[in-house]
Amino acid sequence: DMMAAGLVYRKAAVVNWDPVDMTVLANEQVIDGRGWRSNALVERRELTQWFFRISDYSGELLEALDRLTNWPEKVRVMQANWIGKSRGLQFSFTTHDAPAGFDRLEVYTTRPDTLMGASFAAISPDHPLAKHLERHDPAIAAFVAECRRGGTSAEAMETAEKLGLDTGVRVLHPFDNSWTLPVYIANFVLMDFGTGAIFGCPAHDQRDFEFATRYALPILPVFVAEGGEETALTEAYVPMKSEPVRYLRGFAGAEVQTGEQAVAAAITACEAHGVGQGVTNYRLRDWGISRQRYWGCPIPVVHCDACGIVPENKENLPVELPYDVTLDIPGNPLDRHPTWRNCLCPKCGAPARRETDTMDTFMDSSWYYARFTAPHAKTPTDLAEAAYWMNVDQYIGGIEHAILHLLYSRFFARAMNATGHLPASAIEPFNALFTQGMVTHEIYKTTDHNGRPVYHLPEEILRSDTGATLKDGTKVDVIPSAKMSKSKKNVVDPMNIIGAFGADTARWFVMSDSPPERDVEWTASGAEATFKHLSRVWALSSRIGEMPADHAGLGDDDLARATARAIHEVTRGIETFAFNKAIAALYGFTNTLSRANASTGPMKEAIRTLVKLMSPMTPHLAEEIWTHQGGAGLCATAPWPLADAALLVDDSVTLPIQINGKRRAEINVPRDMAASEIEKIALANEDVVKFLAGQPVRKIIVVPGRIINVVV
RNA sequence: GCGGGUGUGGCGGAAUGGUAGACGCGACAGACUCAAAAUCUGUUUUCGCAAGAAGUGUCGGUUCGAGUCCGACCACCCGUACCA
Numbered sequence: 001d002m003m004a005a006g007l008v009y010r011k012a013a014v015v016n017w018d019p020v021d022m023t024v025l026a027n028e029q030v031i032d033g034r035g036w037r038s039n040a041l042v043e044r045r046e047l048t049q050w051f052f053r054i055s056d057y058s059g060e061l062l063e064a065l066d067r068l069t070n071w072p073e074k075v076r077v078m079q080a081n082w083i084g085k086s087r088g089l090q091f092s093f094t095t096h097d098a099p100a101g102f103d104r105l106e107v108y109t110t111r112p113d114t115l116m117g118a119s120f121a122a123i124s125p126d127h128p129l130a131k132h133l134e135r136h137d138p139a140i141a142a143f144v145a146e147c148r149r150g151g152t153s154a155e156a157m158e159t160a161e162k163l164g165l166d167t168g169v170r171v172l173h174p175f176d177n178s179w180t181l182p183v184y185i186a187n188f189v190l191m192d193f194g195t196g197a198i199f200g201c202p203a204h205d206q207r208d209f210e211f212a213t214r215y216a217l218p219i220l221p222v223f224v225a226e227g228g229e230e231t232a233l234t235e236a237y238v239p240m241k242s243e244p245v246r247y248l249r250g251f252a253g254a255e256v257q258t259g260e261q262a263v264a265a266a267i268t269a270c271e272a273h274g275v276g277q278g279v280t281n282y283r284l285r286d287w288g289i290s291r292q293r294y295w296g297c298p299i300p301v302v303h304c305d306a307c308g309i310v311p312e313n314k315e316n317l318p319v320e321l322p323y324d325v326t327l328d329i330p331g332n333p334l335d336r337h338p339t340w341r342n343c344l345c346p347k348c349g350a351p352a353r354r355e356t357d358t359m360d361t362f363m364d365s366s367w368y369y370a371r372f373t374a375p376h377a378k379t380p381t382d383l384a385e386a387a388y389w390m391n392v393d394q395y396i397g398g399i400e401h402a403i404l405h406l407l408y409s410r411f412f413a414r415a416m417n418a419t420g421h422l423p424a425s426a427i428e429p430f431n432a433l434f435t436q437g438m439v440t441h442e443i444y445k446t447t448d449h450n451g452r453p454v455y456h457l458p459e460e461i462l463r464s465d466t467g468a469t470l471k472d473g474t475k476v477d478v479i480p481s482a483k484m485s486k487s488k489k490n491v492v493d494p495m496n497i498i499g500a501f502g503a504d505t506a507r508w509f510v511m512s513d514s515p516p517e518r519d520v521e522w523t524a525s526g527a528e529a530t531f532k533h534l535s536r537v538w539a540l541s542s543r544i545g546e547m548p549a550d551h552a553g554l555g556d557d558d559l560a561r562a563t564a565r566a567i568h569e570v571t572r573g574i575e576t577f578a579f580n581k582a583i584a585a586l587y588g589f590t591n592t593l594s595r596a597n598a599s600t601g602p603m604k605e606a607i608r609t610l611v612k613l614m615s616p617m618t619p620h621l622a623e624e625i626w627t628h629q630g631g632a633g634l635c636a637t638a639p640w641p642l643a644d645a646a647l648l649v650d651d652s653v654t655l656p657i658q659i660n661g662k663r664r665a666e667i668n669v670p671r672d673m674a675a676s677e678i679e680k681i682a683l684a685n686e687d688v689v690k691f692l693a694g695q696p697v698r699k700i701i702v703v704p705g706r707i708i709n710v711v712v
Numbered sequence: 713g714c715g716g717g718u719g720u721g722g723c724g725g726a727a728u729g730g731u732a733g734a735c736g737c738g739a740c741a742g743a744c745u746c747a748a749a750a751u752c753u754g755u756u757u758u759c760g761c762a763a764g765a766a767g768u769g770u771c772g773g774u775u776c777g778a779g780u781c782c783g784a785c786c787a788c789c790c791g792u793a794c795c796a
Contacts, residue, residue, distance in 0.1 A: 073716090074716055074717070074791095077715070077716060078715075078716070078791070078792090080715095081714085081715055081716090081791090081792080082791095082792085084795070086795075086796090088796080107796080108795095108796070109796060110795090110796065111796080122796090162794080186794095187794085188794040188796095189794080189796075190794075190795070190796090192795085193795045193796075194795075194796060195796095197796090198796045199796085200796085201796090205796070206713090207794060207796080208796085281795085281796095283795055399790080399791085400790095400791095402791080403791085403792090512724090512735090512736070513724050513725075513736075513737085514724060514725070515725080518718095518724095518725095520724080521723095521724075523723095523724090523737080525737065525738075526724080526736085526737065529736070529737060529738095530736090532750095532751095533736085536751095539751095580724090580725070580726090580735085580736090581726075581734090581735085583735080583736085584725090584726075584734065584735035584736075585734095585735080586735095587735050587736070588734080588735065591735095654731090655731095656730080656731040657731095658730085658731085658776085658777070660776080660777090661730095661776070661777045661778095662777095663731050666731075698776090699776060700776090701730095701776050701777080703730060706730050707730040707731075707777085708730095709730080709776050709777060710776090711776050711777095
């Protein structure tokens, strides 16, 4: 369906290729020791791959971010930056001394206002012109090959020198046909952005500046700081686009104007003179979904000599992977599996071959929520069910999915709408997003005789204040807390925690310590402390259970107030995802209850409320005590308690008294006492009189129910 | 470099512009015990015997009042990158 909707295409693209990928992946030890993989293993290769046209939706995906008001600002900003909208000019140079078929060179720039500072043009090593030239010129072929070998890691890119090679081709300046610029192949120009070709303005781009300096190209300033004069530059002058500057070599707009004004004026002027047109460009690239891996869903197309690329018939879907494969030799196992690979063309019936690329696993996570609305349907979704159940009210996930998964899902929902699988109301699949933190732990590392790192599980470690050792006394390096990961062995198996303390303890502890959007450090002592607390609750329940039915105590009223407050605070905490605050309120209420000496009825009522409030965190203990205290049915199905609003407000309040902003005394007054009355009491207060020491009061501020500030 | 975030006790962390440090951990003291563990009761921001003083990364500002708002800076964390 997506092919029919024109959302899928195939193209040759340069990708990072790890020639030993297949072999290393067969050996878990090597995959896991991620640090072992050196970038030298990765090379850049051109492969024909499958793509989704997510870039067709760049503008739409960007604009719709504003409507996701229940998403964190952070995630929306990350997506906006990732989509990366820019406004600029696309135009073509007329070439000179270029091979046949290359009489124009198309470039894109966001700074057309600097055209008069142009000193060279540069193309990507992957640009069609570069590819043409490399076939005829060994020096160019060698240089292009060198560029492709370059490291692809962040560090390699950052430290890479700006390298270029003059192609001998020249272009004419669009405003002056007697002005020619050399065309270089440059290693820093990317084929994937814009047109894969640029013009260089060294005076106002640091990258171009370095390049021009290296190859002795002219550096011609187009503008100077407002009030400044033209001087020789030691680095590129790149002020904010919102800053006004004075143009020495402008061609449109005022002499003094901001970069933004100049860019707009330059686009208008260029369009008027037939030099290119203003275009909006996006950084977002199409989504490459091809993987040369065994796992992943096969891409359901067939290659037929007669018919070309043909989608597999719907009745034959899904195309399933073969099980009899070997992973211990390099290469794609699907490629060398003839009985799976060979098939018949769905269109003409002639012998044909299956596509051996599999799909990126992000494919599956991009629409599972939609499938969940009709899990048994014979079609991918059922429109009526999808219309009923969509959207997801609250999505919870790690921040690591801020860009890829969450952007792909937004695209996929739109694509599924285009193919008739989702209603238009579901194009933004997640109404609200919450990004939770991770559970972290220290990492324990030793080194083997080959100098390779060996990691150890927390339960193999003896920890002391001074350091850590293995049980045999070997000293262990302790690396500060990091996301739990099997490869680093800094994991605590949930089964061990549950075995030692029970599931309730595990749940309570993980929620109690930190707000959920932050990481939480797993500590053994924290889990033990939780276990002790839950044991205290159980002991308290036993004590209350044994109270005589006719016990008459004191403070029934206070207990009712404390109960109302606990209901209020715990409920608010849970509703705002502030589980740590909800649990703090539960600790407080438990302490109050264990100290209370109220009558039997109110005590039993209070502990039933306590366990109901605890039940989301500790369901097992809650049910046990619920039954024990005579609760009807299941605690989990009993109605959530409601706080009596009248009990939430106290009759009297304690007001601190500040003198010049420093707390000096406090008074207790009826809640609804008039401000003028409070003033009198405050000024008569013994401590206040002492601190004032007879100084005249200049001003007195009474904030009812809050504070009193006396200014002298 | 760019974008985002975070800085509060020994630690995790609370505080609609209104008593900074709730709650928990840890530590210390006491009770119980022949003893220890467990349990219970206290204390626990720093300096000070106290009265008191200082204190939320740094410097400034707004305000009767700032952890909170504004400006500049510092440190750390996350993301991302030769984007023309």
